[in-house]
Amino acid sequence: MSVTQSSLKIGELATGPDLTVPIFSLKAEKATAPSVYIQANVHGAEVQGNAVIYQLMQLLEGYTLCGDITLVPLANPLGINQKSGEFTLGRFDPITGVNWNREYLDHKVNVTQWYEAHQELSNTEIFIHFREMLVEGCHQRLSDEWGVTSGHRQAVSLQSMAHQADIVLDLHTGPKSCKHLYCPEYEADAASLFSIPYTLLIPNEFGGAMDESVFCPWWQLSDYMNAIGRECKVPVSAFTLELGPQEYIHLEDALIDAKGILAYLSFRGVIAQEVEPAKMSRYACYLKDYKKYHAPMGGMVEYLARLGEPLEAGSPLANILRLDLYGSERVLTPLSLSQDCVPILHFASASVYQGTEMYKVMTQVFEI
Amino acid sequence: MSVTQSSLKIGELATGPDLTVPIFSLKAEKATAPSVYIQANVHGAEVQGNAVIYQLMQLLEGYTLCGDITLVPLANPLGINQKSGEFTLGRFDPITGVNWNREYLDHKVNVTQWYEAHQELSNTEIFIHFREMLVEGCHQRLSDEWGVTSGHRQAVSLQSMAHQADIVLDLHTGPKSCKHLYCPEYEADAASLFSIPYTLLIPNEFGGAMDESVFCPWWQLSDYMNAIGRECKVPVSAFTLELGPQEYIHLEDALIDAKGILAYLSFRGVIAQEVEPAKMSRYACYLKDYKKYHAPMGGMVEYLARLGEPLEAGSPLANILRLDLYGSERVLTPLSLSQDCVPILHFASASVYQGTEMYKVMTQVFEI
Amino acid sequence: MSVTQSSLKIGELATGPDLTVPIFSLKAEKATAPSVYIQANVHGAEVQGNAVIYQLMQLLEGYTLCGDITLVPLANPLGINQKSGEFTLGRFDPITGVNWNREYLDHKVNVTQWYEAHQELSNTEIFIHFREMLVEGCHQRLSDEWGVTSGHRQAVSLQSMAHQADIVLDLHTGPKSCKHLYCPEYEADAASLFSIPYTLLIPNEFGGAMDESVFCPWWQLSDYMNAIGRECKVPVSAFTLELGPQEYIHLEDALIDAKGILAYLSFRGVIAQEVEPAKMSRYACYLKDYKKYHAPMGGMVEYLARLGEPLEAGSPLANILRLDLYGSERVLTPLSLSQDCVPILHFASASVYQGTEMYKVMTQVFEI
Amino acid sequence: MSVTQSSLKIGELATGPDLTVPIFSLKAEKATAPSVYIQANVHGAEVQGNAVIYQLMQLLEGYTLCGDITLVPLANPLGINQKSGEFTLGRFDPITGVNWNREYLDHKVNVTQWYEAHQELSNTEIFIHFREMLVEGCHQRLSDEWGVTSGHRQAVSLQSMAHQADIVLDLHTGPKSCKHLYCPEYEADAASLFSIPYTLLIPNEFGGAMDESVFCPWWQLSDYMNAIGRECKVPVSAFTLELGPQEYIHLEDALIDAKGILAYLSFRGVIAQEVEPAKMSRYACYLKDYKKYHAPMGGMVEYLARLGEPLEAGSPLANILRLDLYGSERVLTPLSLSQDCVPILHFASASVYQGTEMYKVMTQVFEI
Structure with a gap:
């Protein structure tokens, strides 16, 4: 060589x-x-x-x-x-x-x-x-x-x-x-x-x-x-x-x-x-089942879901903290997804606008 | 109203x-x-x-x-x-x-x-x-x-x-x-x-x-x-x-x-x-005849062609100044186009990389 | 209240x-x-x-x-x-x-x-x-x-x-x-x-x-x-x-x-x-002993020293990877400091220019 | 040489x-x-x-x-x-x-x-x-x-x-x-x-x-x-x-x-x-008389004062356009200065926050 x-x-x-x-x-x-x-x-x-x-x-x-x-x-x-x-x-x-x-x-x-x-x-x-x-x-x-x-x-x-x-x-x-x-x-x-x-x-x-x-x-x-x-x-x-x-x-x-x-x-x-x-172990999904989850509101983000680990529907994904709303229940908004998935990646910053791509998750995952 | x-x-x-x-x-x-x-x-x-x-x-x-x-x-x-x-x-x-x-x-x-x-x-x-x-x-x-x-x-x-x-x-x-x-x-x-x-x-x-x-x-x-x-x-x-x-x-x-x-x-x-x-007077061309001209080299740009005025093929469009090449003839490179056109817009900055979109020009222009 | x-x-x-x-x-x-x-x-x-x-x-x-x-x-x-x-x-x-x-x-x-x-x-x-x-x-x-x-x-x-x-x-x-x-x-x-x-x-x-x-x-x-x-x-x-x-x-x-x-x-x-x-345990140093270490060369950085832990003089601080120099020994340059310190923070990015502030370290640290 | x-x-x-x-x-x-x-x-x-x-x-x-x-x-x-x-x-x-x-x-x-x-x-x-x-x-x-x-x-x-x-x-x-x-x-x-x-x-x-x-x-x-x-x-x-x-x-x-x-x-x-x-003709002022004028409000700016030309106190310097206030008289706010000056430079953009440095002007100008 x-x-x-x-x-x-x-x-x-x-x-x-x-x-x-x-x-x-x-x-x-x-x-x-x-x-x-x-x-x-x-x-x-x-x-x-x-x-x-x-x-x-x-x-x-x-x-x-x-x-x-x-x-x-x-x-x-x-x-x-x-x-x-x-x-x-x-x-x-x-x-x-x-x-x-x-x-x-x-x-x-x-x-x-x-x-x-x-x-x-x-x-x-x-x-x-x-x-x-x-x-x-x-x-x-x-x-x-x-x-x-x-x-x-x-x-x-x-x-x-x-x-x-x-x-x-x-x-x-x-x-x-x-x-x-x-x-x-x-x-x-x-x-x-x-x-x-x-x-x-x-x-x-x-x-x-x-x-x-x-x-x-x-x-x-x-x-x-x-x-x-x-x-x-x-x-x-x-x-x-x-x-x-x-x-x-x-x-x-x-x-x-x-x-x-x-x-x-x-x-x-x-x-x-x-x-x-x-x-x-190796897992896969089809690209059509790879979903982008966008921030439903602006705020500070505590990322909770661990990357590369299965997350059941309804389990904690992230918290959005909104200090300007202290005193209301919206000060801390827990986010979750309505279907099982594997979170693959999340946004690099800990603050988001409404609509920022927060997570990409695999759904319909199967072992290969 | x-x-x-x-x-x-x-x-x-x-x-x-x-x-x-x-x-x-x-x-x-x-x-x-x-x-x-x-x-x-x-x-x-x-x-x-x-x-x-x-x-x-x-x-x-x-x-x-x-x-x-x-x-x-x-x-x-x-x-x-x-x-x-x-x-x-x-x-x-x-x-x-x-x-x-x-x-x-x-x-x-x-x-x-x-x-x-x-x-x-x-x-x-x-x-x-x-x-x-x-x-x-x-x-x-x-x-x-x-x-x-x-x-x-x-x-x-x-x-x-x-x-x-x-x-x-x-x-x-x-x-x-x-x-x-x-x-x-x-x-x-x-x-x-x-x-x-x-x-x-x-x-x-x-x-x-x-x-x-x-x-x-x-x-x-x-x-x-x-x-x-x-x-x-x-x-x-x-x-x-x-x-x-x-x-x-x-x-x-x-x-x-x-x-x-x-x-x-x-x-x-x-x-x-x-x-x-x-x-x-009003003029037009078809979108397919609206051309982008990209900088053929990096350098400082003197924009010469006036926007909104017809420019004949071969007429001066711009100069590229390359001080690092002083002493060679490439220190100042005059640019022109090989067809008649009307320059409509040019890049906002006076320095470009090779490939920066320098001008957009109408060709095949007709009066309407 | x-x-x-x-x-x-x-x-x-x-x-x-x-x-x-x-x-x-x-x-x-x-x-x-x-x-x-x-x-x-x-x-x-x-x-x-x-x-x-x-x-x-x-x-x-x-x-x-x-x-x-x-x-x-x-x-x-x-x-x-x-x-x-x-x-x-x-x-x-x-x-x-x-x-x-x-x-x-x-x-x-x-x-x-x-x-x-x-x-x-x-x-x-x-x-x-x-x-x-x-x-x-x-x-x-x-x-x-x-x-x-x-x-x-x-x-x-x-x-x-x-x-x-x-x-x-x-x-x-x-x-x-x-x-x-x-x-x-x-x-x-x-x-x-x-x-x-x-x-x-x-x-x-x-x-x-x-x-x-x-x-x-x-x-x-x-x-x-x-x-x-x-x-x-x-x-x-x-x-x-x-x-x-x-x-x-x-x-x-x-x-x-x-x-x-x-x-x-x-x-x-x-x-x-x-x-x-x-x-x-709590430790301190005077501001004059808080040192900034700047990258001695450009390249990709593997940060090695753990933040908040004492680092002896000569111990590995970071590696600089320079793929363009593969084949020479400069492809991987280990960095260390000539005095004992506690690394407090490092740069956020994994690539640096020469001179980028890579680490800030406490020296002359004492317990308080 | x-x-x-x-x-x-x-x-x-x-x-x-x-x-x-x-x-x-x-x-x-x-x-x-x-x-x-x-x-x-x-x-x-x-x-x-x-x-x-x-x-x-x-x-x-x-x-x-x-x-x-x-x-x-x-x-x-x-x-x-x-x-x-x-x-x-x-x-x-x-x-x-x-x-x-x-x-x-x-x-x-x-x-x-x-x-x-x-x-x-x-x-x-x-x-x-x-x-x-x-x-x-x-x-x-x-x-x-x-x-x-x-x-x-x-x-x-x-x-x-x-x-x-x-x-x-x-x-x-x-x-x-x-x-x-x-x-x-x-x-x-x-x-x-x-x-x-x-x-x-x-x-x-x-x-x-x-x-x-x-x-x-x-x-x-x-x-x-x-x-x-x-x-x-x-x-x-x-x-x-x-x-x-x-x-x-x-x-x-x-x-x-x-x-x-x-x-x-x-x-x-x-x-x-x-x-x-x-x-x-050449003119000068001392640095202490070189003044920065900051935008008193946010908005879109029409720069009016010509650079390098004397401007009398009270003459139009710029307009601030605030379309969100259409219907009130604040939709267009004319700005001027309270002393004679020569505007030397202005901000590069046509929109400003409150406080953006809009103009730098010479005051107390004398011929040299």
Whole structure:
């Protein structure tokens, strides 16, 4: 295995310097397995993925690589470096407000038309051409004569690397959050390999995120080919791993997740040696059953429900404290939900407006 | 004419107080003409619409009202009151980054189905039921058991008022900008009545804005009815007026735009007296020909092209100054476009990243 | 005991509404003991003080009041309601950058001159006149013909209430922090009464904070009188309580601190009943020995040292992770300090620039 | 004349890259005249100084240099590159809120003591040693074992360069502003040379700004030496030039100011050729007569008074529009001042809270 470091320019600051992301390329002596692309920290405050990449690179030194791995930590230099007060304002472009993870290119491939033009080819050749088309689509987008936004440039530059891999892992975190995985429905088995207790099974809908930008076109192609009777599995895999809370670096915890990734890579043959997945209970729900609970009133919040633990309908979720109402019973409002759930994450601040997204909870949870 | 003032709660602050918007209701003695809804300042820094409402209310005291008018200035209290440094951070929700003018409800009406269930009715009755359905859709959205976001609550609360009117005007401004109008293609004639030199003709696509949220469902219904041979004009009108630059209050200038609005209301019969539109040249282009030009490099910007004046292909648009490159020819990079256009607005700051949206320009402009 | 609620206007928003703070007045049947002023949440993200006031008001219902108590929770409505991303940007005025707790009025009393004009009076009369002069100074400041800044208006409005009390508690929190107390050197005994393990003993220097604005003029007067041979204790007490981390509401923990405050009030005779202070070890250092440690390099931070626990010289304080330097030994830089200390608080974010204030630590700590 | 470019590291970003400022060194063939240090853009939005440096460097190519000139444009990379919405949040450190131009080192030289230790030396030798002491003080500050804040590191790094020059120009702008000059009282004659109509004469008080950090220690030394009967002019000159509004790059206007600087440099012998100062009326007032007018109420602001033009007492300064009060006479409140003045700058936004600093005006203005 050889490690080489390079960097990719993804923008320019007002003062002149290039915005760049570091790239680590781990090359297999003889690549026979799927290739891998892993990025971290696209949301500026979600730093733990860098620690996971650090641990993963160290672990990989003890294994034999059968597929190439590209690692891109610190993938959003503008977002990571922008503080507002003591916190990293890293979720959206400070100029436009656009979420950095909703900036990826929707290729809007007409798969019917594309397939018809390539139907004579073998599956392998189809895959090669389809991939080329996706990568080329990114390059064309970046060379638009009217230019593209800073956020889109960054995203599509990363995406063009991701399209060249068979396996794509985008390392994120929640605000205050337990670990969870966004996994496309066609790849549900993979959820048993990572060291992550909760999985969201997501459908084939493009909302702008990295994982979707990678698997959606392939999933559409595969669906179409299967529909007309030509069997075809989706040949790429893409996941978003949410590795706990934001503004948090913990090397020991990162080692656990690096081992989980290793277990998945081992299963896929990317490393020669066998790595057992962690023994743990794992649960899932469908994305449609992943609910956002918004603050029914403004106030100070005492978060009560523990993240990653089942919460029965009617059990205490949170208290809203409203000192201005001392003397009335509304000074302390207990909140609960009307159905069983597992709280996965909650808002980062302890004060909310009416309507602030307070909790995201899984409902209709099942073991996997 | 009677004027009554009320207020609508659209949220709650963390410290407790309600977020409210002021509402001025001008009632016709006998309402025979279309009803009108006008709001201003949904983007926090775009304050001039308030001055226009002020002038309009004063002007209307001299006219006879034949239709009711509802005026909602200061329509985004959270956005207006949030400074970041010396400027109002008013374009997007500071928590989520979502543009305040992309928060309106997409009713996703199945017009075919809806029409089939109501086809026995007269056009007038159809309109009454369709309107009720839209208003009711807003109310249902606001009472979702999981709650809705702060921005959506505000938007849908405003929208439910707008749906009750026949004419909707949403008063905005650009960053640094000349006056321009967003006008649905079916209503192009109206563009000759406002005191606004440039018009964007927009298609029937919902992107989240107030004007679209109002006209899209009606336009779909009308298209469907026409398609099956039942003649039906779109019975509502909705426009976004961009009244110059943001962070700018100018009462005299506001009077000009108030008179333009009055000319439109006069044409529509909302006031009994005739008001002549301003004599001026007016131009338009289709939305697809409204182009965003993004900074090809980072640096300091000298904006050269004058807003609202035709710019020939190849003429100076802006200079990018890069002091770090003094000594090379890249210290000063002149920018121009490869086609004729009219620059309508430019970025508010004099320094840009690569990719910052520098100019928006109309191309393929024609006189109307 | 009677509780009455009122509110004080401390500003006006751009959209019109008054900025107000809620005031709860608890009146003793017969006030024989010192009067008390307690405020909370002057820094917008430091919300736990509100919970402490909530618990304190509930506890006080079971006691007999011998001195009046004024409670002002939610004391900074602008700061509390301003989010930037998911966090409260509450430490400084978003327009000017001035720390909300550095906005109090420096009376700059010439105590020599003032004393000479009042030396004939008894100590009690001197105190009455001096207090009147301080309150009047606040009122005069607020009626300056050129106006005063928003932050200064808020601060001086609060200060004019505080000057009317004998005991002033300003409830704050750190970023990530253990509990600690700012206590003027002349009042060191009080540190044994609150439920707070660490105390900073502060000298008579005005830096703009509430506690200093209250005790500095009195301390100067007292020093002067003692210097010329007229014995005089400082007749007011003022403390800043740092009640753990920001963005944190915890009612049970708040009860502990409410009881600590009650123990202090009991000692001072403000309540008739005796309340024992919590049995716990308490430590202190002088303010000059409270050290700020700034990040020696930029990077991602793993905070290792536990807050509120002694740390020997050379022990691990934190790691700085620099993924861009993978392959060099600088990828992970362990940090430690060259002297024994107790880390009291650390920065809220897990990424830092070079120079970011990472830790504040007590050195030269002694038991009290 | 030779021009060499270098750069100085003044910090490190969280992602790793150094923060650097570009330095242009123009060396005289034979330096016989004072040396010069010019910096620009310490406040991130105040970009026009870069354009002035650009024009000045171009102009200087046609002149003979007799003193060395160091030019540092883009002097605050963090501040320049931080947008918040469409504007540059450049006035204060986004983490701490501290104004970037209040971060310079106060040497707190005990001039009595210092002079006594050096009184045997000639004036020239005294100046050399004093300068060395100042530069060394900066270096010591930067190597503090506990580190220094990011903003202080940047400021003191710049300051250590400035201390090595005899003439220091710090190029700033106001928000919306006419051109004005901060000039120490001892150097009032210089105000007739720059192309700047208004001058503030400032006393020997350190408030944290670059110009003060440079001249204050020298002024104190000079005052002391004069007081004990040893004649001594202040041997350094330091000015802050406020070159119009922020967020504004205008090359032609920059040329005017570059020529004004050239006239001053010519007068001081830094260039061999004579350059006439612009013929224009120039006015001044003392800093104590430079008044800040704060908004007496919240609302929308129509700025009426023209910047740089005398305004008689009672003349219209601004209108405050309060749409929520339509129907009462407070809907439009005209503001004026009770004394004659010249408005120099006003707030950047068109909406204000009560207390927002609306205007800064010179009073007691006299011609110079």
